[in-house]
Amino acid sequence: xxxxxxxxxxxxSKSLLESSPQMDEQNTRRxxxxxxxxxLGWDMLSAEVELEYSVQxxxxxxxxxxxxxxxxxxxxxVEAKGADTSLTSGHRDQLTSYMRQTGVDWGMLTNGTTVELxxxxxxxxxxxxxxxxxxxxxxxxERIGLLQAFSRDSIESGDSESIAENVETTRRAxxxxxxxxxxxxxxxxxxxxxxxxxxxxxTVQDKAKQFxxxxxxxxxxxxxxxxxxxxxxxxxxxxxxxxxWVPGRGKxxxxxxxxxxxxxxxxxxxxxxxxTRTSGIQFLxxxxxxxFVRVGQDPDYAAxxxxxxxxxxxxxxxxxxIIPAKEAILxxxxxxxxxxxxxxxxxxxxxxxxxxxxYELEDPIRYKNxxxxxxxxxxxxxxxxxxxxxxxx
Numbered sequence: 267x268x269x270x271x272x273x274x275x276x277x278x279s280k281s282l283l284e285s286s287p288q289m290d291e292q293n294t295r296r297x298x299x300x301x302x303x304x305x306l307g308w309d310m311l312s313a314e315v316e317l318e319y320s321v322q323x324x325x326x327x328x329x330x331x332x333x334x335x336x337x338x339x340x341x342x343x344v345e346a347k348g349a350d351t352s353l354t355s356g357h358r359d360q361l362t363s364y365m366r367q368t369g370v371d372w373g374m375l376t377n378g379t380t381v382e383l384x385x386x387x388x389x390x391x392x393x394x395x396x397x398x399x400x401x402x403x404x405x406x407x408e409r410i411g412l413l414q415a416f417s418r419d420s421i422e423s424g425d426s427e428s429i430a431e432n433v434e435t436t437r438r439a440x441x442x443x444x445x446x447x448x449x450x451x452x453x454x455x456x457x458x459x460x461x462x463x464x465x466x467x468x469t470v471q472d473k474a475k476q477f478x479x480x481x482x483x484x485x486x487x488x489x490x491x492x493x494x495x496x497x498x499x500x501x502x503x504x505x506x507x508x509x510x511w512v513p514g515r516g517k518x519x520x521x522x523x524x525x526x527x528x529x530x531x532x533x534x535x536x537x538x539x540x541x542t543r544t545s546g547i548q549f550l551x552x553x554x555x556x557x558f559v560r561v562g563q564d565p566d567y568a569a570x571x572x573x574x575x576x577x578x579x580x581x582x583x584x585x586x587x588i589i590p591a592k593e594a595i596l597x598x599x600x601x602x603x604x605x606x607x608x609x610x611x612x613x614x615x616x617x618x619x620x621x622x623x624x625y626e627l628e629d630p631i632r633y634k635n636x637x638x639x640x641x642x643x644x645x646x647x648x649x650x651x652x653x654x655x656x657x658x659x
Contacts, residue, residue, distance in 0.1 A: 267305045267417060272407045275305055279403060283349055283379065291348035295331070298378035299346050307418035308334050314418075319343075321364050324514040324552075324597040330364050334418070340370050341421050347377040356589040356618065358382065362395035363512055363595055372426065374416060379403050383416060385430045398433050443482035451475040513597040519554035520581075524625040526650045529582070531566060533647035537582075538565035538617075539658060541638045544575040552597040554583075554624055558614030561588050563643065568617050571638050571655065579631035579655065583619035591616050631655055 279298050283289060289297070300310050308315055319333035319340065332344035345361045347353060353375060361373045365386050373384035373395070383398045401409045414420055415429040443450060451474040458470045540556060547570075550556060556568055570581040591600060594616035603610050634654035644658040652658045 267307070267410070267414065269407050269410055271305060272410055272413075275301060276403055276406055279378065283403075287349070289349040289378065291346060291351070294348045294378040295346050298349065299344070299376055302376075302381075303332070303334070303344065306413070306416055316340075321367055323363070323367060323512070323595055326596075326599050328360075328364065328595065333370075336418075336422055340368065342372040342374065342416060343368075343370050344374045344376070347375075349378040351377055353377055353380055353382065354587065354589070356587055356593055358384075358397075359618075360593070360595060365395055367512060372416060372421065381406070381413075383412065387434075396434070398430055440482045443478055447475065447478050447482075451478045454478070513553045513555075513595055517597070518551045519619070519624045520551060521622045521625055523628045524582075525628045527629075529567075529646065529650055531584075531646055533645065535566040535646040536563065537567040537569050537644050537646055537649045537658075538563070538585075539569045539571055539579060539638050539642050539644065541571045541573055541640065543573055546570075547572065547581070549603065550581060550583075550624060553594075553616075554621065555594065555596070555616050555618045557594065557596075557616035558591050558600075558603070558610045559617065559641065560613070561615055561617065561641070564588070565643065567646065567649075568619065569649065573637060576630070577633040577637065579627070579658070581624065581626055583625070584623035586618045586620045588615050588617050590614075594618070631658065 279301075282297050286293070303315070304310055314335045316333045316335060317331070319330040320327045321330055330340075330343045331346040332342075333340040334342035334344065343361060343364050345357060345364075347357060357375055361375045362384060364370070365373045365384065369386075371386040373386075375382040375384070379402065381401045381403075383401070384395050385398050387394050387396050398415070399409060399412050401413070406413060412429065412433065415426040417426075420426040420429065451471065454477060455467065455471040455474040458474070459467050462470075538561065540559065550570070556570070565585055568583050568585055569579050572578060572580045591610060591614040592612070594600070596603075596616070600610045631649075631652050632654055634656045636656050636659045638655070638659055642659050644652075648658055
């Protein structure tokens with residue numbers, strides 16, 4: 267792949283998208299995504315490209331849109347969405363959970379108009395999936411060096427690792443400059459002052475700070491487009507538990523206990539309170555999520571009133587996102603959830619929690635006179651100060 271070929275690909279793709287701005291997933295795959303993979307050296311008609319590759323997730327199986335293989339082993343996973351679909355943190359979690367589950371080091375998420383590139387970083391106590399770049403279609407030729415990391419030749423030769431390391435090193439350098447700007451600028455000014463004398467020391471000090479800013483900005487441009495994998499919409503929660511959560515039957519997503527006083531976030535953060543029976547707690551534990559519901563608002567927290575037993579608001583979690591149930595990665599097949607535990611219906615949603623944010627309350631809100639018969643909303647301040655359920659319903 268060279269820059270001229272990539273420019274031609276971009277022009278052709280833009281023309282196709284302009285004529286069909288709401289292009290669905292099937293057409294996006296065939297007309298936009300697969301030609302890009304071909305440019306990267308992957309023969310779509312060969313045995314090295316497997317469509318709908320099965321990945322074991324919990325007790326069920328999920329399908330990766332494309333598995334790019336070398337020597338019969340997947341080395342790159344590609345998740346494809348339609349140009350009519352915006353990429354979400356749920357899509358990113360979907361891809362990175364597949365990578366984590368199988369040990370695949372490279373991942374691409376794209377809807378044809380945006381390409382997100384991921385690397386599974388090894389080392390430390392556990393591997394971590396990081397985003398190397400988020401590239402819009404128009405910007406692909408400018409980022410050909412990074413895109414090359416996902417070519418067949420680069421992955422086979424090991425050059426991909428060097429490209430990724432350069433990106434990470436550049437970002438670390440920029441962050442270090444930002445975090446230690448005062449100390450670094452003082453040392454730079456001292457070196458210059460030693461050479462030219464103290465007469466202009468103040469000017470040198472001011473310029474040294476500007477120099478550090480310019481250098482950090484330059485490095486950031488080199489390693490631009492980094493963004494966090496985690497989602498969230500305003501609420502915060504004290505971290506804990508397994509922050510690398512993968513749903514699985516028998517697992518327990520509850521990170522521990524927390525007092526309402528220790529809940530953090532703006533006082534006007536919205537808390538959605540869901541009723542459940544004790545049987546529904548299993549769904550929370552094995553999925554770090556709640557389903558199947560239809561939520562019309564955008565709450566920051568999900569809290570759970572447990573009926574038929576404790577009769578109290580007993581659990582709370584910070585909401586990461588609310589997604590269509592069909593997109594959710596769950597411990598079991600969706601259709602297996604029935605009855606009191608949860609009841610799947612097409613069109614339902616799943617409320618996904620921030621990893622490590624599901625807690626049992628040390629000071630649950632006990633029942634008095636009123637209990638939620640359906641979902642109700644309150645604010646975080648009211649929730650923290652409530653004496654009984656009557657105060658929040």
